[in-house]
Amino acid sequence: QVQLQESGPGLVKPSETLSLTCTVSGGSIRSTSYYWAWIRQPPGKGLEWIGSIYYSGSTYYNPSLKSRVTISVDTSKIQFSLKLSSVTAADTAVYFCARTLAAAGIEFWGQGTLVTVSS
Amino acid sequence: DIVMTQSPLSLPVAPGEPASISCRSSQSLLHNNGYNYLDWYLQRPGQSPQLLIYLGSSRASGVPDRFSGSGSGTDFTLKISRVEAEDVGVYYCMQALQIPRMYTFGQGTKLEIK
Numbered sequence: 001q002v003q004l005q006e007s008g009p010g011l012v013k014p015s016e017t018l019s020l021t022c023t024v025s026g027g028s029i030r031s032t033s034y035y036w037a038w039i040r041q042p043p044g045k046g047l048e049w050i051g052s053i054y055y056s057g058s059t060y061y062n063p064s065l066k067s068r069v070t071i072s073v074d075t076s077k078i079q080f081s082l083k084l085s086s087v088t089a090a091d092t093a094v095y096f097c098a099r100t101l102a103a104a105g106i107e108f109w110g111q112g113t114l115v116t117v118s119s
Numbered sequence: 120d121i122v123m124t125q126s127p128l129s130l131p132v133a134p135g136e137p138a139s140i141s142c143r144s145s146q147s148l149l150h151n152n153g154y155n156y157l158d159w160y161l162q163r164p165g166q167s168p169q170l171l172i173y174l175g176s177s178r179a180s181g182v183p184d185r186f187s188g189s190g191s192g193t194d195f196t197l198k199i200s201r202v203e204a205e206d207v208g209v210y211y212c213m214q215a216l217q218i219p220r221m222y223t224f225g226q227g228t229k230l231e232i233k
Contacts, residue, residue, distance in 0.1 A: 035219040047168065047211060049222035060219045063120075096167060102218035105158040105173030107180075112167055 002027035004097050004110035012091075012117050018084040022097030022110060029078050030055045035100045038071060038082045040093040041112070048093075052100065053080055087117045121146045121214045125225035133233040138199040140228045142212035147192045148175075156216035159188055159197045162227075163208040172197065173215070207232055 008020035022036070029036065038050040051061040053071045061069050065084070073080040084091060094112040101107070122145040132138045148156045155175035160168040170179040172188035175195060185200040199206055212225040 037219075037222065039222070046209075046227045047162075047213075047224040049224070052219045052222075054219070060221070062221070100218060100222070102156060102215045103154070103174060105170040105179060105215065106160070106168070106213075107170050109167040109169075 002099060002108045004099065004108055006095060006097050006110045006113040008113065008115070010114060010116060012087055012115060013119050014088055014117055015086055018082070018087050018091060018115055018117070020082045020095055020097075020113065020115070021079050022081070024078045024080075024099075027099075029073065029075055029080065033101055035060075036073065036080045037098045037100045037106070039096045039098055039106075041096070042090075042093045050082065050084075050095075089117050091115070092117045120221060121148075121217060121223050123212055123214055123223050123225040125210075125212055125228050128226060128228055130228055130230045131233045132199075132202045132230060134204060135201050138202050138206075138230060140197045140210050140212075140230075142190075142195045142197070142225050144193045144195075144214055146216075148195075148214050148216045149192050150216060155191050155195070156214060156218075157188070157190070157195050158213045158215050159186075160211045160213065161206070161208050162211065163205075166208075168211065171210075202230070202232070204232055206230060 003025045035052040037052040068085045070083040096112045097110040099108040157175045159172040162168040176188045209227040
């Protein structure tokens with residue numbers, strides 16, 4: 001059973017960079033066909049895809065966040081990471097990491113981690 | 120970009136009664152392989168979303184058969200044959216046609232027990 005766990009600071013100051021890591025267990029991050037994604041959910045609101053990465057390092061970003069987002073993968077550590085720069089209060093959200101496959105849905109999600117942007 | 124629109128946004132249902140949620144996409148989700156790339160998720164309060172249905176009508180592992188998905192092209196429906204207390208939460212549809220370039224969720228439909 002694949003498990004994903006987000007980790008990182010729960011509080012980030014405005015204008016700084018939010019950094020989160022997702023550790024994968026129970027499966028290989030090098031599995032072909034799967035994309036590893038970051039998805040966020042502001043308090044009381046819906047789900048927003050941030051971006052995705054393949055184990056080879058190919059990345060795709062939400063156009064609305066593209067200028068501020070960097071997603072990377074470390075296959076040796078079985079981790080992938082999110083960096084979101086120049087954060088504002090609007091970036092306050094629960095951040096989920098997930099394993100995705102177009103033909104099979106987003107079957108595995110992390111538990112989510114709340115990141116609050118505040119001084 | 121594909122826009123996903125759900126209705127209703129709020130759905131009160133009595134236990135044992137059926138429920139239906141609609142999802143419309145601004146572009147066809149029918150792939151040339153014949154499958155509709157539309158997923159349904161349930162997010163129970165305080166939990167991560169859970170995959171219910173993928174490819175429009177395929178139930179995910181462990182999902183009760185009271186959940187069913189149907190539709191094609193731009194119009195899709197999630198049906199619950201008999202609502203139970205554990206079905207409370209927010210239901211989201213998501214287009215998977217543009218994965219990995221783009222994932223788009225509907226606004227969500229909040230199901231509550233009457």
